[in-house]
Amino acid sequence: xxxxxxxxxxxxxxxxxxxxxxxxxxxxxxxxxxxxxxxxxxxxxxxxxxxxxxxxxxxxxxxxxxxxxxxxxxxxxxxxxxxxxxxxxxxxxxxxxxxxxxxxxxxxxxxxxxxxxxxxxxxxxxxxxxxxxxxxxxxxxxxxxxxxxxxxxxxxxxxxxxxxxxxxxxxxxxxxxxxxxxxxxxxxxxxxxxxxxxxxxxxxxxxxxxxxxxxxxxxxxxxxxxxxxxxxxxxxxxxxxxxxxxxxxxxxxxxxxxxxxxxxxxxxxxxxxxxxxxxxxxxxxxxxxxxxxxxxxxxxxxxxxxxxxxxxxxxxxxxxxxxxxxxxxxxxxxxxxxxxxxxxxxxxxxxxxx
Amino acid sequence: xxxxxxxxxxxxxxxxxxxxxxxxxxxxxxxxxxxxxxxxxxxxxxxxxxxxxxxxxxxxxxxxxxxxxxxxxxxxxxxxxxxxxxxxxxxxxxxxxxxxxxxxxxxxxxxxxxxxxxxxxxxxxxxxxxxxxxxxxxxxxxxxxxxxxxxxxxxxxxxxxxxxxxxxxxxxxxxxxxxxxxxxxxxxxxxxxxxxxxxxxxxxxxxxxxxxxxxxxxxxxxxxxxxxxxxxxxxxxxxxxxxxxxxxxxxxxxxxxxxxxxxxxxxxxxxxxxxxxxxxxxxxxxxxxxxxxxxxxxxxxxxxxxxxxxxxxxxxxxxxxxxx
Amino acid sequence: xxxxxxxxxxxxxxxxxxxxxxxxxxxxxxxxxxxxxxxxxxxxxxxxxxxxxxxxxxxxxxxxxxxxxxxxxxxxxxxxxxxxxxxxxxxxxxxxxxxxxxxxxxxxxxxxxxxxxxxxxxxxxxxxxxxxxxxxxxxxxxxxxxxxxxxxxxxxxxxxxxxxxxxxxxxxxxxxxxxxxxxxxxxxxxxxxxxxxxxxxxxxxxxxxxxxxxxxxxxxxxxxxxxxxxxxx
Numbered sequence: 056x057x058x059x060x061x062x063x064x065x066x067x068x069x070x071x072x073x074x075x076x077x078x079x080x081x082x083x084x085x086x087x088x089x090x091x092x093x094x095x096x097x098x099x100x101x102x103x104x105x106x107x108x109x110x111x112x113x114x115x116x117x118x119x120x121x122x123x124x125x126x127x128x129x130x131x132x133x134x135x136x137x138x139x140x141x142x143x144x145x146x147x148x149x150x151x152x153x154x155x156x157x158x159x160x161x162x163x164x165x166x167x168x169x170x171x172x173x174x175x176x177x178x179x180x181x182x183x184x185x186x187x188x189x190x191x192x193x194x195x196x197x198x199x200x201x202x203x204x205x206x207x208x209x210x211x212x213x214x215x216x217x218x219x220x221x222x223x224x225x226x227x228x229x230x231x232x233x234x235x236x237x238x239x240x241x242x243x244x245x246x247x248x249x250x251x252x253x254x255x256x257x258x259x260x261x262x263x264x265x266x267x268x269x270x271x272x273x274x275x276x277x278x279x280x281x282x283x284x285x286x287x288x289x290x291x292x293x294x295x296x297x298x299x300x301x302x303x304x305x306x307x308x309x310x311x312x313x314x315x316x317x318x319x320x321x322x323x324x325x326x327x328x329x330x331x332x333x334x335x336x337x338x339x340x341x342x343x344x345x346x347x348x349x350x351x352x353x354x355x356x357x358x359x360x361x362x363x364x365x366x367x368x369x370x371x372x373x374x375x376x377x378x379x380x381x382x383x384x385x386x387x388x389x390x391x392x393x394x395x396x397x398x399x400x401x402x403x404x405x406x407x408x409x
Numbered sequence: 410x411x412x413x414x415x416x417x418x419x420x421x422x423x424x425x426x427x428x429x430x431x432x433x434x435x436x437x438x439x440x441x442x443x444x445x446x447x448x449x450x451x452x453x454x455x456x457x458x459x460x461x462x463x464x465x466x467x468x469x470x471x472x473x474x475x476x477x478x479x480x481x482x483x484x485x486x487x488x489x490x491x492x493x494x495x496x497x498x499x500x501x502x503x504x505x506x507x508x509x510x511x512x513x514x515x516x517x518x519x520x521x522x523x524x525x526x527x528x529x530x531x532x533x534x535x536x537x538x539x540x541x542x543x544x545x546x547x548x549x550x551x552x553x554x555x556x557x558x559x560x561x562x563x564x565x566x567x568x569x570x571x572x573x574x575x576x577x578x579x580x581x582x583x584x585x586x587x588x589x590x591x592x593x594x595x596x597x598x599x600x601x602x603x604x605x606x607x608x609x610x611x612x613x614x615x616x617x618x619x620x621x622x623x624x625x626x627x628x629x630x631x632x633x634x635x636x637x638x639x640x641x642x643x644x645x646x647x648x649x650x651x652x653x654x655x656x657x658x659x660x661x662x663x664x665x666x667x668x669x670x671x672x673x674x675x676x677x678x679x680x681x682x683x684x685x686x687x688x689x690x691x692x693x694x695x696x697x698x699x700x701x702x703x704x705x706x707x708x709x710x711x712x713x714x715x716x717x718x719x720x721x722x723x724x725x726x727x728x729x730x731x732x733x
Numbered sequence: 734x735x736x737x738x739x740x741x742x743x744x745x746x747x748x749x750x751x752x753x754x755x756x757x758x759x760x761x762x763x764x765x766x767x768x769x770x771x772x773x774x775x776x777x778x779x780x781x782x783x784x785x786x787x788x789x790x791x792x793x794x795x796x797x798x799x800x801x802x803x804x805x806x807x808x809x810x811x812x813x814x815x816x817x818x819x820x821x822x823x824x825x826x827x828x829x830x831x832x833x834x835x836x837x838x839x840x841x842x843x844x845x846x847x848x849x850x851x852x853x854x855x856x857x858x859x860x861x862x863x864x865x866x867x868x869x870x871x872x873x874x875x876x877x878x879x880x881x882x883x884x885x886x887x888x889x890x891x892x893x894x895x896x897x898x899x900x901x902x903x904x905x906x907x908x909x910x911x912x913x914x915x916x917x918x919x920x921x922x923x924x925x926x927x928x929x930x931x932x933x934x935x936x937x938x939x940x941x942x943x944x945x946x947x948x949x950x951x952x953x954x955x956x957x958x959x960x961x962x963x964x965x966x
Contacts (some may be wrong), residue, residue: 114502191716194445194501198641199716202709205638209706213699312634316509323506357524361517365510372503372510373495577835584821584832591819594781596807596836596883 064387069241076233088233092301094341095236099294101321101333102243106250107287109327109382111280112263113189116315117200118291120207121177123310125292126299127211127218128173130227133165133300138226145216156228166230170239170296174289181288182281189280204315211307218307225304231297239297243290247330250286255279260328260382317344320368326378331385336378343367413678415549417667423555423624425663426562430617431640432647432655433569434610440586440650441606443501447508448488450637451515452611456481456618457534457628458519462526464535473537478615484515485611486604494600512633519630531629540623558620565616566656569609573652582606586650635705639666642712648722658722662708669707673700734759734918735780735811735887740789740799742772742779749775751942752789757887762909762919764929764950766963767939773922774816776939777889780920781813782806793887808836812885816892816922818876822865826856829864829875833882842882849878852908870901877908887918894925906932926963930954938963 079088100122107115134142136154155165155172188199211218218224250256258279299305317340325336347360371378431453438446459480463473492511496503523530540554573579581602584592593599621636622628640655643662647654676693684692700707715722735757742750750772757763765773778784780791782803791799798806807813821829830849834842850857853874859867864875873893880888890909894902906928913919913932923929930936930950938946938959946953953959 112502114505187713187717191720194505195716195720197502197505198445198645199713201638202712206706206709209703213702316513319506319509355524356521358517358519358521362514362521365513365517368510369492369507372507376496376499376503577831577839580824580828580832581835583824583828587821587823588819590783591815591821592832593783593803594807594813594815594819595833595879596804597832598802598804 068387072237072241076237080233090341090345091233092231092236092297094337095233095240096294096297096301097318097321097337097341098240098334099243099290099297100318101325101337102247102330103287103290103294104318104322105287105327105330105333106247106283106290109322109329109333110251110256110259110263111283113192113280113284114194114197115200115284115287116197116319117184117203117207118287119310119315119318120204121181121288121291122295122298122314123207123211123307124177124180125170125173125295126305126310127224127295128176128292129166129169129296130224130299131217132169132172133228133230134226142226143217143219147216150217163228163230166228166235166296166300170293173296174292177288177292178285181285185281185284185288186277189277189284201312204311208307208311211310221306221308223304223306227299227303227305229300229303231301236297236301239293243293244330244334246286246290247333250283251328251330255282259283263328320364322378323368324371324378326380326382328382329378329380329384332378332380332383335380335385339379340364412549413671416551417671419549419551419555419559421663421667422559422660423663424666425660426559426566427617427620427636427659428639428643428662429566429656429659430562430613430620431636432643432659433566433652434613435637435640436644436647436650436652436655437582437606437610439644440652441582441589441603442493442497442504444493444504444508445501445641446493446610447505447637448511448515449508449610449614449640450633450635451512452481452485452488452633453614453618453621453636454628454630454633455484455515455519456611456615457622457632458523458630459615460619460622461532461534461628464537470537470539474619477619478612481611481615481618482608485607485614488515489604489607494603497603516630516633523630531627534622534626534628536623536626540620552624554620554623558624561616561620565613569613570653572609578602578605639708642708642715645712645715645720646723649720651722654722661723665711666704666708669704670701672696673698673702734761734794735920736790736792737776737780738790738792740776740779740791741787742775742784743787749942750779750786753939753942753944755937755944757918757920759918760916761934762913762921762932764921764923764926764933764936765939766923766926766929766936766959768962771939772942773939774891775942777813777891777920777922780806781811781889783813804836807883807885810884810886811889812880812883812887813889814876814880814891814893816895818869818872820864820867820872820875820879822863824864825861826864826867826875827860829879830856830882833879834884836883845882845884849881852881852911853878870897870904873897873901873905874908877905881912885917887920888912890919890921890923892922892924894923894928902928926959 079091100118103118104115107113107118131143131150132153132155134154135156139146139151139154155169157165184203188196188203191199212221214220262276262279321336321340322333323336324340325334326332344360344364347363351357351360431449435446435449438444456477460473460477463476468476488511492507493504496507520530523532540557542553543550544553544556573582581592581597582605584595584597585599585602589599617636621632625632639662640659643659644655645658646661647656647658673696675696676689677698679689737753737755739752739754740750741748741752753776755763755765755776765776767773775784779786782798782801782805786799789799790797793809793811796809798809821832824832827846830846831842834845837845855871856874856878859871864872867875877890877893893905893909897905902925909919909921909932921929921933930953933950935948936950936953937944938953946956946959954964
């Protein structure tokens with residue numbers, strides 16, 4: 056009974072969101088459907104960075120690299136045999152025969168499998184990379200993970216046989232729709248939420264607050280950092296797979312610093328360490344970027360949008376450095392009962408008022 | 410083979426000078442503020458644009474260079490005053506992220522200005538005559554910009570070293586980097602010293618920008634990304650924050666970078682019969698001709714190894730317990 | 734010469750100073766004593782401009798300096814020799830001294846360096862050595878020497894004997910007595926209350942951000958409360 060009561064607000068929110076998605080699906084408004092899918096993919100990316108950076112204070116600039124690996128892996132795995140032979144003739148033998156393009160009824164099980172395989176592959180890579188990099192601290196992690204991003208890019212550009220190098224990778228099946236995108240986004244939000252309020256989450260926030268103090272009471276700093284890094288990498292790979300099957304053609308240039316900075320902006324605006332804040336930050340920055348893109352298009356002042364977004368970002372860092380929510384959470388119960396701004400749920404790391 | 414070797418050495422020295430000009434600016438500001446100024450590469454990019462537009466406008470080269478340095482210094486000072494001063498002493502990551510945003514502003518601002526000036530995104534750099542063409546020494550031909558780049562780099566860096574160790578302003582920068590509150594207590598005007606450090610680093614970046622653009626022949630608003638990363642690696646190799654270390658690290662990186670290019674496909678360059686077929690095959694496997702295109706990846710793997718095993722640089726001691 | 738009136742300083746929510754008033758007359762050596770966290774260093778930092786008082790007034794020679802920046806305050810003639818010495822470890826002894834005189838014309842600085850090395854001959858022998866390689870006592874001498882390079886009319890000393898060997902403590906207090914005989918006004922914070930009260934003309938006792946006692950040093954020394962809390966008798 057108690058469990059049911061606890062879950063009620065979540066259930067209401069889930070139902071409301073599903074209804075909204077169904078309405079959007081029925082409306083046939085292609086632009087808004089596309090925007091909603093983009094929103095979901097960014098929510099996953101921002102939660103991934105939130106796990107890796109917001110929870111632990113270890114700033115990763117490499118997660119877009121994991122996204123890239125996820126996108127290419129899933130795209131290659133789902134390519135039908137006929138297309139593959141023609142499109143990627145020099146593929147290594149063990150990859151030649153793989154074609155996860157099967158469906159069961161309306162469900163593209165091959166796509167699900169490819170996404171999960173991409174996620175698993177990235178987790179292995181992240182485990183190896185993270186075990187090395189998580190020993191570093193502060194901005195040196197940031198720069199080392201940026202180094203990882205550069206390495207991924209160089210490899211993608213040069214591994215012609217597998218990635219087509221700098222040429223566009225197209226012919227990707229358009230599996231991603233509103234339901235897949237938001238289904239995965241819901242999983243990402245749920246993962247972040249569960250992790251934040253778990254024992255691991257407490258350990259992450261503890262070592263973020265004070266590494267030495269956390270260590271002195273026996274909280275290992277490496278384990279929670281690594282878990283967060285790998286979990287974030289998995290979500291990034293999922294986002295990459297969804298992106299690949301949404302946009303259907305892409306090249307390595309997409310997965311680079313501009314996208315990294317966009318995701319960081321969303322996270323910082325929402326509040327590093329807040330799960331609901333990440334969603335709000337994503338929505339705000341996405342809306343702002345879309346509005347600015349239209350202004351650019353109308354005025355032909357290309358570059359203005361980028362300038363204003365960056366100014367907005369600096370203003371947030373100067374005037375509201377902890378973002379909109381800090382580490383706090385919006386309480387779903389309050390939201391459903393329509394009494395906002397009261398009794399926000401506090402994160403484990405914010406025992407003292409900030 | 411000898412010609413090839415000499416050309417590679419000159420390439421390394423010339424790249425080293427460029428990285429050193431950039432790395433010194435990074436190290437200077439990091440030393441005082443603990444800020445990794447990622448916008449430094451974009452400052453260099455803006456310098457290349459100011460030089461290009463000055464030359465397009467028909468200004469003689471010396472005037473164009475002065476305009477370039479003055480304009481770049483103004484931009485450096487403005488970014489310190491507007492973006493970095495309000496968060497000085499804040500969390501290191503916040504400062505780093507701010508510098509990303511500053512870089513975005515400079516890139517998009519340049520994009521906007523070139524658009525307004527009805528120029529394409531990528532423009533051909535009007536390389537001045539003194540920086541174009543080649544110098545022939547015996548059988549070796551070297552691009553003149555590499556020779557001038559190396560030479561001017563050495564002269565400018567020597568001047569900077571003298572400034573930093575022989576003048577009160579230079580020593581104040583050292584003092585501020587060593588202990589900021591103590592520097593304040595002896596009466597050093599910290600705001601002034603920080604501004605001077607930004608001005609100096611911008612001026613150095615502007616020279617690097619001119620050399621880079623003359624070498625590349627083309628400029629675009631995003632060209633600063635790779636040089637600032639390289640400068641960062643150079644500074645890490647030298648022990649971050651140390652000025653002389655940054656210079657040493659920059660030339661070391663210059664040489665490190667030519668190694669993959671020089672070794673890649675070395676088996677094909679060797680005269681036939683110079684080595685036994687087995688060694689030839691081994692060389693071809695270990696150093697495939699594609700090795701050169703993986704250069705940046707190799708350099709970054711090296712960076713990560715440096716950060717892990719020698720965070721104080723090749724000259725510094727072994728790994729210390731890093732601070733939280 | 735120096736007058737603090739009702740000075741408050743806060744770090745966020747923590748009120749470190751809650752309205753203290755202190756006066757230092759020309760030529761006086763005034764000691765500020767109190768336990769850890771009482772607000773002694775905070776007081777000194779407020780005087781030298783490292784911290785801004787939230788309320789109250791700090792006057793130096795009749796001029797309000799409570800909003801002035803540290804370099805201006807140093808230029809006016811207040812020099813603060815900080816706790817923990819804080820010499821520039823990666824600069825040489827000579828460069829440390831040179832920077833101590835940053836607010837003065839360069840021509841005068843050279844002769845002042847000689848003046849400081851006559852006061853501390855040990856520093857003269859180590860001019861080209863890096864500050865970080867000196868012993869604790871030598872570093873303290875360098876810190877005082879560096880503070881004197883700005884030709885202060887008021888010298889602020891924060892815990893000059895902290896962490897030094899007994900021999901060196903004696904030596905530092907000899908120097909302080911010398912400077913006092915030379916007519917220098919000083920404000921001294923010192924854990925070694927015994928020594929501080931021996932050298933000082935007057936003293937203030939600071940507890941939890943408030944002045945609880947003040948008076949001539951030899952009177953305070955016989956005060957039962959001071960004897961009990963600070964002199965351990």
